[in-house]
Amino acid sequence: MAKKFERHRQAWTQTEINKLHLMVSKGMSLKQIAVSLTRSEESVKTRAKVDKLKISKMR
Helix, strand or coil, rough: CCCCCCCCCCCCHHHHHHCCCHHHHCEEEEEHHHHHHCCHHHHHHHHHHHCCCCECCCC
C-alpha cells in the first residue's frame, strides 16, 4: 500500500521553500529533504525544478 503524506496536494509555504533552498545548498539528498519537509520525493523534485535547483545524488 502506498505511503500517505501529511502535506499531500497542499501548496508550498515560503518557509518550506526557504528550507528547501537551504538543504539543497548543504548538499542533502532528495530522500533526506523529503523526509525533513514531510513531502514526497516527487513533490520535492518538482518544486526544485520550478526553482531551478539541482539536488545532489545519494551519498
